[in-house]
Amino acid sequence: MAGVQVKSEIGKLRKVILHRPGRELLNLTPDSLERLLFDDIPYLEVAQQEHDAFAQKLRDNGVEVLYLERLMADVIRDNRQVREQFIDQWLDEADIHTPYWRGLCKEYLDSHYADAQALVDKTMEGMALSEFEIDRSNMLVDLVSGPTEMIVDPMPNLYFTRDPFAMIGNGVSVNRMYSVTRRRETIYGDYIFKYHPDFAGTPRYYTRDSSFRIEGGDILNINDHVLAIGISQRTQPDAIDAIAKSLFNDETSTIDTVLAFDIPKSRAFMHLDTVFTQVDYDKFTIHPGILGPLTVFEITPDGKGDIRIKEMDSDLESILAKYMGHSVKLLQCGAGDRIAAEREQWNDGSNTLCIEPGKIVVYARNNVTNDYLYKEGLDLVVIPSAELSRGRGGPRCMSMPAWRELLV
Structure with missing residues (x-):
């Protein structure tokens, strides 16, 4: 079939x-x-x-x-190029465009979600500001955002x-x-x-x-x-x-x-x-x-x-x-x-x-x-x-x- x-x-x-x-x-x-x-x-x-x-x-x-979620994990598990392409596209469509936040998100996903299934599940779950250990005094948008603010909405x-x-x-x-x-x-x-x-x-x-x-x-x-x-x-x-x-x-x-x-x-x-x-x-x-x-x-x-x-x-x-x-x-x-x-x-x-x-x-x-x-x-x-x-x-x-x- x-x-x-x-x-x-x-x-x-x-x-x-x-x-x-x-x-x-x-x-x-x-x-x-x-x-x-x-x-x-x-x-x-x-x-x-x-x-x-x-x-x-x-x-x-x-x-x-x-x-x-498992079919998608199969797609990226053994193909680093497709995995990177997927992350870039996901960030684009989540409106993560500033170099500062884009770099933080990519580093976070790579360091915490090396496993293909974990990465796919995370992209579905969304990401909150509270997940990141950052100096919030660097950007006004971070200072005025609450700790439960979603950087990327869930699906x-x-x-x-x-x-x-x-x-x-x-x-x-x-x-x-x-x-x-x-x-x-x-x-x-x-x-x-x-x-x-x-x-x-x-x-x-x-x-x-x-x-x-x-x-x-x-x-x-x-x-x-x-x-x-x-x-x-x-x-x-x-x-x-x-x-x-x-x-x-x-x-x-x-x-x-x-x-x-x-x-x-x-x-x-x-x-x-x-x-x-x-x-x-x-x-x-x-x-x-x-x-x-x-x-x-x-x-x-x-x-x-x-x-x-x-x-x-x-x-x-x-x-x-x-x-x-x-x-x-x-x-x-x-x-x-x-x-x-x-x-x-x-x-x-x-x-x-x-x-x-x-x-x-x-x-x-x-x-x-x-x-x-x-x-x-x-x-x-x-x-x-x-x-x-x-x-x-x-x-x-x-x-x-x-x-x-x-x-x-």
């Missing part, structure tokens, strides 16, 4: 990339929550226990679990591996993220898809230095010919135009239709996968707020290297049925109870990870939705979620499939 293969949302999952929450969560503070896109501070010890339970459930179902959203890059067929989109605080997350994917022996050479359909924003939570592989992408709070239509052209003009891609779903631009509808995910051949979990008239744009190649766009005004069920070639059933978060739906949607009741057709990973806390899904014949793999859910992302958000079996 070298390379990647993801041509559906429901094919039997064989390989997945996760990130185990680390010390980056310890550098969240009440004052930094809004900037770092969190509503609360997860308790790290319990979050790790919950995440370990998630990973073990996947292994128990025949899934090979890869960790983002607490990293355990949502769905967003920084996204597998499409046998290729990958290395994304440009919506928020400045998340843009550094895509460095790791960039290096892994350049240098890691298991992933180097994977076709790229989008790159992190592109002009427009797109995130993996908005990208759904409907089948080997149809890709759905949300026009959302975090993904721009210009990026969808660009990725469609890239897919249509790449001979390694089988995608011939991109559906752009215009969804509300709000945190509650952050990504397309927060409002619907596929759970079986003919079933989707959905947030009731997306029901009713929906604007979707069909993007196809024009035969001359460009794209043709057609606007469609229809409902979600009809659109999915048309492009999947059969009728579908939409299973509402909260089982149709609007109050339960809004409460459980806040904890990602519609955000499920399909392990194989009809078998999905869900958060334990969404009991109303889960009971309903059981009654609809689905096989639920239930994971604890008291702390993981504080980051506002569900099982699909926390996972990036790298290999799924082809559907027959």
Whole structure:
């Protein structure tokens, strides 16, 4: 299973990339929550226990679990040149440009984090002023900064591996993220898809230095010919135009239709996968707020290297049925109870990870939705979620499939 293969949302999952929450969560503070896109501070010890339970459930179902941080450590472990290149790029994107602080940071990383895994973990954790033994009278900015001032912000959203890059067929989109605080997350994917022996050479359909924003939570592989992408709070239509052209003009891609779903631009509808995910051949979990008239744009190649766009005004069920070639059933978060739906949607009741057709990973806390899904014949793999859910992302958000079996 070298390379990647993801041509559906429901094919039997064989390989997945996760990130185990680390010390980056310890550098969240009440004052930094809004900037770092969190509503609360997860308790790290319990979050790790919950995440370990998630990973073990996947292994128990025949899934090979890869960790983002370990893949990145593999890349730099025996290659000094790539290690130095990575540190320089990480410092650049952390806005560490003054010769004084740049020199201090590089010396600190080299002297304290010679081990590749320790270095990668540290770059994710961030760096505080208090870690450095310096004469703070040399610079005004150091004198006015408190000892808990972060020189480099942590990356607490990293355990949502769905967003920084996204597998499409046998290729990958290395994304440009919506928020400045998340843009550094895509460095790791960039290096892994350049240098890691298991992933180097994977076709790229989008790159992190592109002009427009797109995130993996908005990208759904409907089948080997149809890709759905949300026009959302975090993904721009210009990026969808660009990725469609890239897919249509790449001979390694089988995608011939991109559906752009215009969804509300709000945190509650952050990504397309927060409002619907596929759970079986003919079933989707959905947030009731997306029901009713929906604007979707069909993007196809024009035969001359460009794209043709057609606007469609229809409902979600009809659109999915048309492009999947059969009728579908939409299973509402909260089982149709609007109050339960809004409460459980806040904890990602519609955000499920399909392990194989009809078998999905869900958060334990969404009991109303889960009971309903059981009654609809689905096989639920239930994971604890008291702390993981504080980051506002569900099982699909926390996972990036790298290999799924082809559907027959």
